[in-house]
Amino acid sequence: xxxxxxxxxxxxxxxxxxxxxxxxxxxxxxxxxxxxxxxxxxxxxxxxxxxxxxxxxxxxxxxxxxxxxxxxxxxxxxxxxxxxxxxxxxxxxxxxxxxxxxxxxxxxxxxxxxxxxxxxxxxxxxxxxxxxxxxxxxxxxxxxxxxxxxxxxxxxxxxxxxxxxxxxxxxxxxxxxxxxxxxxxxxxxxxxxxxxxxxxxxxxxxxxxxxxxxxxxxxxxxxxxxxxxxxxxxxxxxxxxxxxxxxxxxxxxxxxxxxxxxxxxxxxxxxxxxxxxxxxxxxxxxxxxxxxxxxxxxxxxxxxxxxxxxxxxxxxxxxxxxxxxxxxxxxxxxxxxxxxxxxxxxxxxxxxxxxxxxxxxxxxx
Ligand code: WQD
Numbered sequence: 001x002x003x004x005x006x007x008x009x010x011x012x013x014x015x016x017x018x019x020x021x022x023x024x025x026x027x028x029x030x031x032x033x034x035x036x037x038x039x040x041x042x043x044x045x046x047x048x049x050x051x052x053x054x055x056x057x058x059x060x061x062x063x064x065x066x067x068x069x070x071x072x073x074x075x076x077x078x079x080x081x082x083x084x085x086x087x088x089x090x091x092x093x094x095x096x097x098x099x100x101x102x103x104x105x106x107x108x109x110x111x112x113x114x115x116x117x118x119x120x121x122x123x124x125x126x127x128x129x130x131x132x133x134x135x136x137x138x139x140x141x142x143x144x145x146x147x148x149x150x151x152x153x154x155x156x157x158x159x160x161x162x163x164x165x166x167x168x169x170x171x172x173x174x175x176x177x178x179x180x181x182x183x184x185x186x187x188x189x190x191x192x193x194x195x196x197x198x199x200x201x202x203x204x205x206x207x208x209x210x211x212x213x214x215x216x217x218x219x220x221x222x223x224x225x226x227x228x229x230x231x232x233x234x235x236x237x238x239x240x241x242x243x244x245x246x247x248x249x250x251x252x253x254x255x256x257x258x259x260x261x262x263x264x265x266x267x268x269x270x271x272x273x274x275x276x277x278x279x280x281x282x283x284x285x286x287x288x289x290x291x292x293x294x295x296x297x298x299x300x301x302x303x304x305x306x307x308x309x310x311x312x313x314x315x316x317x318x319x320x321x322x323x324x325x326x327x328x329x330x331x332x333x334x335x336x337x338x339x340x341x342x343x344x345x346x347x348x349x350x351x352x353x354x355x356x357x358x359x360x361x362x363x364x365x
Pocket of ligand 1: 084214
């Protein structure tokens, strides 16, 4: 009775592994480590005191996926693996469609062949585009404005068609608003590669001295201080939402779509103030023009997740910023890169990783 977590070494994936393990689930993780760190999974084990196996498998590797379903009694899949940078998707659309859409199709083909039909999918509020009204309910018109958002929208439609063709499928589509923060231990957190695109990791890198100052993209929006408003949600609340969605898909077939947000919006400048309060650091910033593709205001209607999953976000903005700061000052460079000798052994092990379980090499023990 194992849950397969794809992309489990990522920011939201690793936090969800913690909550799944804390909830008593057996898990197995696959990740291609293209935008994540094996170290995060080592720390998941430290936090929970539990162990699990990890395989360096890309979703496009159908053979590799098949072997996971052969080695483990997979009952459900929580699917995070995917590329997620809006700007990058505009310059590299084929890479995004291939990785996100074709990768998910391959995953579903392998699930179908192994008669595994419980799926929790990591979707995004980006499928709403610029909303007609806020708060945004799940039934809103979907208006994606970039290839990344279109991959999420396409996958949602593919999964709906899959259920129409075979009503035995039970699927939760979780539309994330803006996940921020970190586990209270400060051991795992957001570790973007290169310069962060997103607001919170950028602010926390300014606070810890990795970056000079924040660039605020526009202060002429029709909001209380002119800067963009978003629904920031603590990554631990978001992760607990996945555990609740897993119960739902186990008990009820169908396609269940939920906003995972707090229902409250904060502006960029409010976030700067909240982070300064939580960290005791001054965040210097300059106001620039609007970032292309940004929308003025976005926050969730959260009633459906509460009514149907019994879930709502519990952690407020101060806790989000305090937890984000603890992760950042304890890990100013993010996760350590693997030392060369470990890297070699990691590569060595990964080529042998399909030895039978008793002699199996585990990537990150
Ligand atoms: C938030 C606000 C910016 C950076 C993106 C993706 C979305 C989802 C979450 C995956 C906006 C402002 C930001 C900076 C700034 N990801 N900002 N200076 O754009 O709401 O959503 O991440 O699912 O798909 O689109 O998040 O953190 O980039 O921006 O002023 O350096 O902060 O203008 O108002 P966004 P964000």
